[in-house]
Amino acid sequence: MNISAMSNNEPLLEIDRLKVEFDTRRGLVQGLRGVTLSIGRGETLGVVGESGSGKSVTAQAVMGLIDMPGRIASGDIRWKGRSLLGADGERYARDIRGKEVAMVFQDPMTSLNPVLRVGTQIGEVLERHLGMTRKQARTRSEELLAAVGISAPGRRLDQHPHEFSGGMRQRVMIAMAIACEPQLLIADEPTTALDVTIQAQILELLAELQQSLGLSIVLITHDLGVVAGLCHRVAVMYAGQIIETGQAEDVFERPAHPYTQGLLRSTPRLDEVSDRLISIDGTPPNLVTPPDGCSFQQRCPLSGEACKKAPQLAHIRPDAEAACWQPSTPAWATPLMTPSISH
Amino acid sequence: MGGFLLRRIGQGLLVVIGVTLIVFIATRMVGDPVKVMLPLSATDAQRAAFAQQIGLDRPIGAQFVDFVGDMARLDFGESLWQRRPALDVVLERLPNTLKLIGAGLGLAILLSLPLGAIAALRPGGWVDRTTVFVGLFGLSLPQFWFGLLMIVFFAVTLGWLPTSGMGGARYYILPAITLALPSLARLVMLVRSSMIDELNQQYVRTARAKGLHFRRVVMVHAMRNTLVPFVTLAGWELISALAGYTVVVETVFAWPGLGLTAMQAIQKSDLFLLQAIVFIVAVLIVIINVGLDVIYKLIDPRIRLA
Numbered sequence: 001m002n003i004s005a006m007s008n009n010e011p012l013l014e015i016d017r018l019k020v021e022f023d024t025r026r027g028l029v030q031g032l033r034g035v036t037l038s039i040g041r042g043e044t045l046g047v048v049g050e051s052g053s054g055k056s057v058t059a060q061a062v063m064g065l066i067d068m069p070g071r072i073a074s075g076d077i078r079w080k081g082r083s084l085l086g087a088d089g090e091r092y093a094r095d096i097r098g099k100e101v102a103m104v105f106q107d108p109m110t111s112l113n114p115v116l117r118v119g120t121q122i123g124e125v126l127e128r129h130l131g132m133t134r135k136q137a138r139t140r141s142e143e144l145l146a147a148v149g150i151s152a153p154g155r156r157l158d159q160h161p162h163e164f165s166g167g168m169r170q171r172v173m174i175a176m177a178i179a180c181e182p183q184l185l186i187a188d189e190p191t192t193a194l195d196v197t198i199q200a201q202i203l204e205l206l207a208e209l210q211q212s213l214g215l216s217i218v219l220i221t222h223d224l225g226v227v228a229g230l231c232h233r234v235a236v237m238y239a240g241q242i243i244e245t246g247q248a249e250d251v252f253e254r255p256a257h258p259y260t261q262g263l264l265r266s267t268p269r270l271d272e273v274s275d276r277l278i279s280i281d282g283t284p285p286n287l288v289t290p291p292d293g294c295s296f297q298q299r300c301p302l303s304g305e306a307c308k309k310a311p312q313l314a315h316i317r318p319d320a321e322a323a324c325w326q327p328s329t330p331a332w333a334t335p336l337m338t339p340s341i342s343h
Numbered sequence: 344m345g346g347f348l349l350r351r352i353g354q355g356l357l358v359v360i361g362v363t364l365i366v367f368i369a370t371r372m373v374g375d376p377v378k379v380m381l382p383l384s385a386t387d388a389q390r391a392a393f394a395q396q397i398g399l400d401r402p403i404g405a406q407f408v409d410f411v412g413d414m415a416r417l418d419f420g421e422s423l424w425q426r427r428p429a430l431d432v433v434l435e436r437l438p439n440t441l442k443l444i445g446a447g448l449g450l451a452i453l454l455s456l457p458l459g460a461i462a463a464l465r466p467g468g469w470v471d472r473t474t475v476f477v478g479l480f481g482l483s484l485p486q487f488w489f490g491l492l493m494i495v496f497f498a499v500t501l502g503w504l505p506t507s508g509m510g511g512a513r514y515y516i517l518p519a520i521t522l523a524l525p526s527l528a529r530l531v532m533l534v535r536s537s538m539i540d541e542l543n544q545q546y547v548r549t550a551r552a553k554g555l556h557f558r559r560v561v562m563v564h565a566m567r568n569t570l571v572p573f574v575t576l577a578g579w580e581l582i583s584a585l586a587g588y589t590v591v592v593e594t595v596f597a598w599p600g601l602g603l604t605a606m607q608a609i610q611k612s613d614l615f616l617l618q619a620i621v622f623i624v625a626v627l628i629v630i631i632n633v634g635l636d637v638i639y640k641l642i643d644p645r646i647r648l649a
Contacts, residue, residue: 063552098554105552110545115567115643125553160644176553 010081011038012184012216013062013101018075020057020066020240027288031057031070033240036313039184044210044217046227046248048263049237052284055220058237059186063103064093099129102177106189108169112161118145118172119157125179144175148205167198171205178209184216185209191226203230224267228252236260239284239295242313246320256316256327258300294325302326347648348633355629360411362625363618367410370614371403376423379612397423397615410618419619424611429619432604437623439509440600443593444584446515447522452577455527459534460561460569466539474531481528486588490521490595507597518596522588526580533576534569541565570642578635582628 020032032054039045047055060066062077064084077084079101084093105111113121122144123137132140138157145153148171161169170190177185187206191199207230210217219231227234227248235245236257244257255261262280282299285291293310297303306325313321377394385393394400397420398409413420419429462474497517498506505514541547542565550560589602597603601620608616639646 065548065551094554096554097552103549103552105545105549107545111549113546113550113564113568114645115571116564124555124559128553128555128559162645173549176549 011040012080013218014038014076014078014081015058015062016076016078018058018061018077019073020054020061021071021073023069023071024288030287030290031240032061032075033287033290034075035237035240035242037235037242037245039216039218041183041216042210042214043233044219044231046231046234047218047220047237048222048224048227048234050222050263050284052287053237054240055222055237056188057240059103059188059218059220062101062186063097064090095129098125098182099180100182101184101186102180102182103186103188104170104173104177104190107193108166108173109193111173112169114161117158117160118164122157122172122176122179125176129180140179141175144179145172147178148172148175148209149201150175166194167201170194170198170202174202174205174209178213178215181213182215184218186218186220188220189222190219191223192221199226206230224252224264236263239290240287241295241323243296243324244320244322245313246317250317250320254317254320254329256320256322256329257296257324258302258326258328259296260322261328262299294323302328347636351633351636355626355633358629359622359625363410363414363622364407366618366621367407370617376612376614380423414622419622420615422608422613422616422619424608424613424616429613429616430623432616433601433619433623436599436601436604439598440585440589440593440602443515443518443522443589443598443600444581446519447592448526448577448581448584450519451523451527451530451580454523455530455534456566456573459531460538460566462531462535463538463542464561471535474535478528478532481524482532484524486521486525487591487595489524490517490592493517493521494595507595509599518592518598521595522584522592525588526584530573530576530580533572537569537572538565541568544568567642571639571646574635574638574642578631581631585627585631586624 015035015037018032018035019030022029022031035054035058037045037058047058049055057066057070061072062084066072072085079093079096082092083089084096112118119138119141122141123132123134126132126137126140127134141157142153145156150156150168150171156164161172164172174190185206190206191202194202203226206217206219209215217230219227221227231248233245234248234251235242236251236259237243238259244251244255244260251260252264255264259280266278266280268277280299285295285298291297293308294300294303295310297307300307304326309325311323311325313323316322316327376397377390377399381390381393391400398406401409417430419433421427422429422432425432458474462468462471465471494506494517497504504516508514538561542561544565547560547565550564555564589598589600590605591602592598593600593603594606601624605617605620607613608620636648640648
């Protein structure tokens with residue numbers, strides 16, 4: 001059942017039937033409704049889905065950033081087999097967060113503290129986790145800035161975030177994240193706020209770092225092209241659940257869940273001329289009162305009687321799982337990575 | 344930075360000149376020193392002689408030319424009430440006021456940062472609600488009345504502290520608290536709301552995701568950003584204290600400072616002394632404002648000095 005069965009080594013991070021709730025004025029929003037996920041060493045997992053599907057909440061839960069009115073209702077998050085929840089877990093979590101597992105956020109414009117020098121913001125991680133002195137941290141920070149492709153790092157350390165461009169700030173964020181040579185990097189839409197040309201540079205940098213540091217990466221995105229280019233595995237989220245997961249290429253070539261199919265079909269393609277963009281009809285369900293049964297049934301062209309019962313993630317092929325009673329291979333399916341042959 | 348300072352000093356000079364002009368006119372409207380200083384039985388000849396002696400018999404234009412010329416030489420004339428140079432009186436009283444402001448505002452600043460920050464950690468919690476309630480209380484209480492209540496309770500009824508005057512540390516307690524209360528209330532409210540804002544910012548999430556100690560996230564990351572509005576309000580409190588609150592507090596506690604002296608100068612129609620006081624206060628306010636701009640720049644490098 002567990003996806004990590006595919007990777008031959010012990011998983012770094014395991015998320016086990018995680019439920020997160022937000023107590024809002026409109027009612028109890030079920031942000032995550034039983035998410036199970038695991039990451040092995042050196043692996044890149046793409047998490048895709050539309051806004052509100054729970055991608056970011058999953059990352060925040062791992063980093064301990066679920067704030068009031070949100071809370072982890074049930075389930076577990078384990079790092080190298082040890083839980084990060086509960087009083088003991090939180091103590092453990094404080095020491096591994098920023099050190100063994102680090103995060104890069106979506107908007108580099110607001111993610112850095114505007115009034116602190118960049119050198120201070122990188123150095124404090126080193127002082128906190130590696131017990132470096134201020135001087136050691138400065139030397140190391142300079143190396144880190146150079147490693148993420150920032151020129152004149154010594155001078156840049158004394159500058160403030162507003163003196164950096166968006167792409168450069170994201171490089172600073174990455175330098176901060178890899179400061180303690182973490183094993184896992186969670187990147188929550190790291191390129192969404194950047195120019196297209198800069199996006200490619202940042203993704204390239206992530207790929208390079210993965211090679212040189214042996215990083216595992218969780219890449220949260222709604223850009224399917226990015227996942228196809230960078231990720232080994234992909235998990236598709238919908239309404240607070242993972243509805244399909246498998247090898248990235250495989251999922252793109254033979255999506256089994258009708259939602260994944262719709263998502264892929266609605267990605268505009270450069271090699272086809274079309275008058276209008278394709279979209280999935282309807283809207284995601286209200287997570288205060290999620291529907292009984294499959295959460296996609298109202299929008300699903302294939303929904304039937306069976307869908308009134310909630311489907312669980314189940315193997316559809318040896319290395320692919322989908323939460324659907326009628327997994328299918330759509331007629332239109334063509335490999336995403338090769339030019340389209342028919343339409 | 345050098346250009347900025349020169350520009351600000353030029354602007355400050357204009358402000359000081361403008362203020363003294365207004366004071367020059369206003370002091371000549373509030374009362375006739377000749378009437379106040381001389382006994383009722385004085386003859387018209389005596390009155391005329393006195394007016395001539397202090398230069399009030401001349402046309403107002405000529406008086407103003409003299410006034411500006413004297414001011415440029417820092418000569419503010421002789422205090423009618425104290426019979427000695429007005430500037431000497433001001434410089435003798437000014438340190439007393441600065442000490443009182445230092446104690447009162449220092450108390451307000453030192454208490455407001457931790458109180459506001461603690462309240463902001465749990466908005467709606469009991470610490471927060473207590474802080475807001477006490478803050479509103481401090482804001483709505485008239486300062487002179489609060490001062491009188493303190494005197495009645497701590498000095499008269501309990502006899503713990505002196506009722507008024509200036510002396511050792513014990514003399515500072517009541518006037519400093521009275522001066523601090525409304526400032527403290529405003530500063531706490533500001534720190535609280537600003538910290539609530541800052542703690543919800545994205546960079547705080549980044550800091551937490553880095554595994555930093557909670558203390559560092561609050562005291563360094565969020566607090567540093569809160570300091571920008573805080574310095575603005577603290578500067579305003581300093582200026583208001585100098586230009587107004589100390590008049591009330593010093594009068595209530597008979598504190599021999601500039602505020603009390605200003606009150607007395609007005610009562611005695613001592614216009615030369617009043618002019619000297621206003622001039623010195625205006626100069627101080629200009630200096631404080633330039634200082635504040637420099638502090639802003641130190642806290643938030645995004646601020647451009649212009």
